[in-house]
Amino acid sequence: MKSFLPLQVSEKKIAIITLVVVLALPFVLSFNPYYLSIFISALILGSVSLAWNLLAGVCGQVSFGHAAFFGIGAYASALLVMKATWNPFLAMVGAGVLGVLGALIIGIPAFRLRGPYFALSILGFAEVMKLLTLNLTRLTEGSKGIFNIPSLPLIKLGGMTFDFYISRTTNYYLAAVLMFAIYLSIYLIRHSNIGLAMSAVHGDEETASGIGVPVFKTKVIALMVSAFCTALMGAFYAHYIHFLNPDSAFDGFWSVMPIVGSLFGGIGTLIGPSIGALVITGLDEFLFKRFFETGHKLFFGLLLAVVIVWAPVGLLGKWVRKR
Amino acid sequence: MLEGGNYALYCLGLAFVFGIMRIINMAHGEFLVLSGYIAYWLLVKWGFNPLLSLPIAAVIAAGASFLSYRVFLQRIRTTPELNTLILTFGIGIFLSNLYLQLWSADIRSIGVDWMEKPLMFSGIYISFGEIITFTISFIGVLALHSFLRHTKIGKAIRITAIDRDAATLAGINVERVDLLAFSIGGLLAGLGGPLLGMLSFVSPGTGLHITVKAFILTVLAGVGSIRGLIAAGMILGIGEAMTVTFVSSSYRELFGFTLFLVILLVRPSGLFGKRI
Numbered sequence: 113m114k115s116f117l118p119l120q121v122s123e124k125k126i127a128i129i130t131l132v133v134v135l136a137l138p139f140v141l142s143f144n145p146y147y148l149s150i151f152i153s154a155l156i157l158g159s160v161s162l163a164w165n166l167l168a169g170v171c172g173q174v175s176f177g178h179a180a181f182f183g184i185g186a187y188a189s190a191l192l193v194m195k196a197t198w199n200p201f202l203a204m205v206g207a208g209v210l211g212v213l214g215a216l217i218i219g220i221p222a223f224r225l226r227g228p229y230f231a232l233s234i235l236g237f238a239e240v241m242k243l244l245t246l247n248l249t250r251l252t253e254g255s256k257g258i259f260n261i262p263s264l265p266l267i268k269l270g271g272m273t274f275d276f277y278i279s280r281t282t283n284y285y286l287a288a289v290l291m292f293a294i295y296l297s298i299y300l301i302r303h304s305n306i307g308l309a310m311s312a313v314h315g316d317e318e319t320a321s322g323i324g325v326p327v328f329k330t331k332v333i334a335l336m337v338s339a340f341c342t343a344l345m346g347a348f349y350a351h352y353i354h355f356l357n358p359d360s361a362f363d364g365f366w367s368v369m370p371i372v373g374s375l376f377g378g379i380g381t382l383i384g385p386s387i388g389a390l391v392i393t394g395l396d397e398f399l400f401k402r403f404f405e406t407g408h409k410l411f412f413g414l415l416l417a418v419v420i421v422w423a424p425v426g427l428l429g430k431w432v433r434k435r
Numbered sequence: 436m437l438e439g440g441n442y443a444l445y446c447l448g449l450a451f452v453f454g455i456m457r458i459i460n461m462a463h464g465e466f467l468v469l470s471g472y473i474a475y476w477l478l479v480k481w482g483f484n485p486l487l488s489l490p491i492a493a494v495i496a497a498g499a500s501f502l503s504y505r506v507f508l509q510r511i512r513t514t515p516e517l518n519t520l521i522l523t524f525g526i527g528i529f530l531s532n533l534y535l536q537l538w539s540a541d542i543r544s545i546g547v548d549w550m551e552k553p554l555m556f557s558g559i560y561i562s563f564g565e566i567i568t569f570t571i572s573f574i575g576v577l578a579l580h581s582f583l584r585h586t587k588i589g590k591a592i593r594i595t596a597i598d599r600d601a602a603t604l605a606g607i608n609v610e611r612v613d614l615l616a617f618s619i620g621g622l623l624a625g626l627g628g629p630l631l632g633m634l635s636f637v638s639p640g641t642g643l644h645i646t647v648k649a650f651i652l653t654v655l656a657g658v659g660s661i662r663g664l665i666a667a668g669m670i671l672g673i674g675e676a677m678t679v680t681f682v683s684s685s686y687r688e689l690f691g692f693t694l695f696l697v698i699l700l701v702r703p704s705g706l707f708g709k710r711i
Contacts, residue, residue: 174517221699228459232650240692247685407536416525421510
């Protein structure tokens with residue numbers, strides 16, 4: 113494919129540029145709390161998009177229900193802190209582990225078949241998880257939701273104090289750190305043996321299994337990693353927003369937006385999805401919502417359709433050199 | 436039990452398109468909801484009898500799916516399955532948010548008095564509307580079945596499903612067949628919409644829910660088994676009714692999904708699975 117820009121930039125360089133931009137952004141926005149909160153959700157979304165892309169872009173398995181893992185993570189962390197009095201940081205990891213459990217429940221039956229079975233099963237799974245959260249009222253308070261979820265505790269590092277309760281900026285930087293940690297893990301996985309196996313499964317399952325790649329196992333591992341990262345971000349979301357109800361935690365938003373972000377940013381790249389998510393959130397906030405207040409998400413559907421038909425490599429795909 | 440028959444109607448379009456084209460139409464539920472809205476507006480604005488509006492709504496839904504195929508799907512028909520899945524998902528999001536923008540999030544129910552009139556059969560009350568829906572659903576399944584078996588176009592569709600290359604060699608225009616099959620899928624979805632609106636309601640959020648349910652039912656029946664849909668629909672309907680009676684109405688959806696996971700594990704080819 114001919115690139116519209118003469119230069120080809122390596123994946124690594126784009127990742128570094130993104131890192132610099134993300135770190136500098138609060139200064140540009142002069143720490144305006146409203147804009148910061150928009151970009152915190154953009155970073156959460158960016159991280160989930162990275163996780164989604166590991167499964168779809170690298171391993172070739174589309175998921176329409178990542179909201180399931182996001183919601184599991186959010187609720188698990190909130191409940192572990194509030195009912196079992198865990199340390200919130202530990203609870204976030206625990207939430208990730210529960211996300212992995214969810215991945216096993218859905219992945220093992222659904223990955224036995226090839227084709228669209230997984231994509232749709234997980235969509236149903238997300239619906240069922242939401243339903244359970246609504247109805248297990250003794251644990252989750254049902255549709256009332258959980259209020260006053262504690263923030264992450266203070267961290268004192270040298271002379272600096274990081275307060276997650278008052279400061280948006282601190283939350284912003286933690287979200288950024290999480291996003292790049294997820295990016296780095298995915299980068300490392302992609303360039304390891306298991307990453308090669310995932311890529312082979314994406315390319316051609318039959319050939320992959322022919323040369324001895326354990327197709328089923330590879331898919332399940334990709335899903336587990338993806339679910340862990342998504343649940344982790346769900347947990348972060350819970351402690352950042354302090355309030356959860358089934359509609360917000362299992363919102364279809366968390367299933368749809370990672371897809372839009374990934375495709376828009378470039379499904380074949382590793383860093384693209386996070387950039388896509390950041391750009392899309394910006395567009396949505398400052399452009400789409402001005403046009404249609406209630407139905408602004410129709411742009412996402414349109415964008416998905418247009419990107420997949422006319423620019424399947426996405427925004428960045430054309431000028432990122434695969435490395 | 437009758438409700439199971441309705442389920443069969445709601446998922447007929449999806450099962451057909453999946454069986455023939457190996458495409459899961461994620462926008463299936465949205466086409467169905469579209470026709471429901473059209474029947475609703477025909478009734479509200481001009482007092483159309485919902486049964487008369489049925490063909491109109493179905494044709495409009497078929498038109499919508501014709502357009503989606505022509506504008507988008509046709510261009511990526513030969514690329515990996517993953518792409519068509521995301522594409523139709525995108526179309527679905529577009530449509531459901533369009534409904535939200537145009538007609539707000541209110542739920543719309545098509546209320547017709549004579550439809551709700553109860554009939555009594557040996558102590559069981561059944562509304563007239565339910566019987567009509569069941570009949571239409573049954574006729575739809577049989578008509579589709581015999582269309583595929585006995586007409587020339589139907590045979591062409593089946594051959595294309597089995598082997599595209601051979602079909603091309605036999606002089607079948609496979610592009611046209613695909614377009615036709617996808618439009619028929621929309622038409623079948625369009626038949627369900629007004630009936631869904633009459634028996635319960637339509638809203639912008641209904642579509643995706645229907646798509647999931649339709650997929651569960653398709654897997655349950657076995658991909659490609661059109662007649663199995665009725666039986667599978669009944670099993671699902673009875674199971675859900677029992678869940679409501681013995682457990683709780685809030686766990687109704689859980690039954691179908693659990694059954695679905697079990698079927699995937701135990702018998703992935705479905706209860707009545709065989710090739711068309």
